[in-house]
Amino acid sequence: MNNSNQRSSFFSNVDWLTVFLFITLCVIGWFNIHAAVYDENKPSIIDTDTRYGKQFIYIVVAIVLAMLILLLESRFLSALAPFFYVTTVLLLLLVLVVGHNVGGNQAWIDMGGGFRLQPSEFAKFATCLLLARYLSATNVKVTDPKSFIIAGGIILLPMVLIKMQPDDGSTLVFCSLVFVLYREGLSPYFLIVVGLLVTLFITSLLFPSAYVVAVIVIATVLISLTIKRNRPLIFKVIIGAAISIAFVFGVKPLYEHGLKPHQRKRIDVVLGLTRDIKGVGYNQNQAKIAIGSGGAWGKGYLQGTQTKYAFVPAQSTDFIFCTIGEEWGFAGSVVVLGLYLFLLLRIVHIAERQRAPFSRIYGYGVASIIFFHVLINIAMAIGVMPVIGIPLPFISYGGSSLLSFTILLFILLKLDSNRMGVIHG
């Protein structure tokens, strides 16, 4: 393998469709940041005094960074995975000591010149890389308890450190890596149990425990009757039901004593248990109003009153989707969510075409993280999830976020462009 070969494959093997989706999302973000924080005195979209001007710089930097990543030697990535991971962990420790506190989260390290680094953003790709490297080792199987515990540990360590900041949103994102474990052989019961627990948690907060238990009992009886020949399975179902009932009764005390008051309030607002339009619910309610008022076709570029007149909080970062919803309507929502879905399916497709398990596992990590960000961010903006501050990938304002997603995605594209190289080398 010589240099000229490498360079020609650099262009021919890059997945341009993904690059196109990446750039499209960045540009959509840029324009919506422009609308969100539009300043009549500084109308130029590249005025660097404004957030939209800065975002333009970040996008340029991100593209340069993307090209640099594509020029890297790909084996280098796998080899350096532990190094990245350790560095990130150290930075996460460091941020707890010298970090800059913004909005209650000690998540930023001042880099001078007005720029700040958010280590939790970079922890995402570092964790993905190490997880991919560990799981791709020949003697590791997720179904093996020891491997499962180590893999879980790789994910949990940054989670714990980020939780200490405490950045709930970023912490939660790491949970998405359960998709990676599932893809690599983790029992589907794991997904089912997690899904069941979440459902029970929410329903037992919304309805009296007795009703929920009654539904569980009826469901258990019905399932048992349909599968009456399979005695061991009936047994399992009944055990599951018993655990569920215990959980239902445990939720309320757990909820009331295990969560902090502000977290409980946010959940209460989403579940409709309290109507607090002015207090905790204010942000979410205004966000919902912004999106809902967009109608089918939106109010038009720079015409969103909710956005323009600052009714929506954090409207260029976590609540950027409000601007999209308000100014571009349901049509805009469909386009943006369509682009994300397209990107996610493309990443899954790319992951599956890898010959090296390392690349595939990493690819699923990328897809899971992007998926979780999109899901939680938009669900939060439309009021079906509590307010959890995480950015919308490639669209939200912010250098750390944009660069970390760029790195995350382009490492995959680099691995993909080299997918034949594994056989050759």
Next chain:
Amino acid sequence: MNSFFERRYIIAGIFIAFILLLLGRLFYIQVVDDRYALYASQNVIRKMIQYPARGPILDRNGKIMVQSDIIYDIMVIPKQVTPFDTIEFCKLLGIDKAGYDKRMAKARKYSPYRASVFEKQLSPQLYATFQERLSEFVGFFPQQRPVRSYPDSAAAQFLGYIGEVTDPIIKRSGGYYSPGDYIGISGVERSYETVLRGQRGVLNKMVDSRNQPKGSYANGAFDTVAVAGEKLVSSLDMTIQKLGEELMRNKIGSIVAIEPSTGEILCFVSSPTYDPNLLVGKQRGNNAAALYKDPYKPFFVRPVQALYPPGSSFKPLSALIAMQEGMITPQTVYVCPGYYQAGNRRIPCFHHEVHGAVNLSSAIAHSCNGYFDMVFEKLVNRFGTRNVDTGYGAWRNNVAKFGLGTRLDLDLPGESRGLLPKADYYDKMYRKGGWRSSTVISLGIGQGELSATPLQLANIEAIIANRGFYYKPHLIKAIGDKRIIKKEYTVRNYVGVDSGYFRYAIDGMQQVVDVGTANGSKIPGIVMCGKTGTAQITNQKDNSVFVAFAPRDNPKIAIAVIVEKSGQGATWAAPIASFIVEKYLTGKISTRASGIFPEYYMNANLLPPVVLTATEKRQRHVDSLKKAQVDSLSKLKLKAAANQQVPGAPKGKQPLSQPTAMLPKRKDNE
């Protein structure tokens, strides 16, 4: 190596499923549920109601009687209020924390989402200061309000006043009025409310989350312009109105003057009166309370609400009816022995004067009671003494045509009917067949159960001046720039007496002024025809009554003047009437042969001493206690009292509405 390959579909399926769920939810809130668009516009749009200028009211010569100025109220939308420096805010408005809490509680009670008044009628300086700092007080905004100003401080009861709408009014208006709005509460302000108020406009202004103005919404596409209220041209002549008010100063009573050829009311004095400017501005509540407590009841609209026995002023009407019914001729002679013998009752003439042989004209000129008792008996007994109820019914019908015992439908609220009893009234009182003409003989000289408003008395003069008909009396002669006049005011109402009979009555009335009881009030160069009346009230001074019209030919003014508890008709009412008639006809007041001059009457204080009933005394005591206790709280209560008192609440207490016929020591006079 690539085991679990099929799981990619499950993962992709989960991705697709969740994205579709989000889109489903988005479809619901963006396309299906249209509440959010409403919420968004509520967030950003402030509907500023543009209050139109309330229409001015002019007098018949185009002089402004009342016009509108603009002041500002502070409004609040409780739900939009965010925490702010309450102490500073209170200091700015000059209220305390308790006052702040109370106002907020009241606003919240009305509606958390709709604007209600927080503080009323800011001075221009205070408004300027507040406007500068508006952004600090999210949820508060200023609102224009019209206030009335009265350049002449006159015609208070005629114009009425405007005041804040009360809860029942808001409910009844179906959303047109909201708290803090003003509405005409009495007088012309009330009866012409819909014309005067104009049409409101709405400005849709946008604000940001900190309530900073951000320009108009949709370039004003949904804005409407306020249309100013219509101008009203009243029938009043401000010159004689003011003269009348001055002449009636420190007296209780009324002056009503009508232009006979149109029914337009030229002068509408209710005394004691008050300065209408007192009911404007911040002190309005206190002033209204003080006026309400005034024992002379300045809010009482005497020209249409006070009831007086017409007394001798009724006599020409009696004569007219009797001629029309053929009971007498102008030449019918009655020999007056100084009294009239009705059954076993003897009704004396005034001062037991013996008039000797009198005919119709001289009977009027000298106010001979005997003549008119005779006339009355003839009328009532025309179907035989046994059929007195039929005869009485016929007489009553004749009298009612002159507008007695019925509302004249003046364009002013609270008009009283007066009293003209039906036959069955006496049936109830004395049993059927238990009363005769002599029982009700006092009616023949305008006393007894008969009572009338000053307006009705003046209208009778207009009928005599017109020789047989009247136009509905009215206060507003034209509405708006087009000078619309209501059709009902152009219809002649005939009273059923042929015009030919009038000259005999009028002859007598002319003599009253030329040589008779009122000759001290004769106006040089003007033939005025009038009739004095004096009605005695037990143990009190008489009511002085004078009715007249002038000039005799082609009359321009018909007038009724009543000065309560002051003395004889000729003493007070007639001179006052003569000054007004002369001022109206010639624009000046000349030297009189009798030597009377207006200043004497203006300066005379004829207010009777205040007699308080036991309840009123108790009330006063309680009031003074209350006043000592709370001051800030009383403001609201007083305002409520002021609103309640409109109109007619004190009607029942009016000392003059009592039936006088049945009083044992009654004396029918003149």
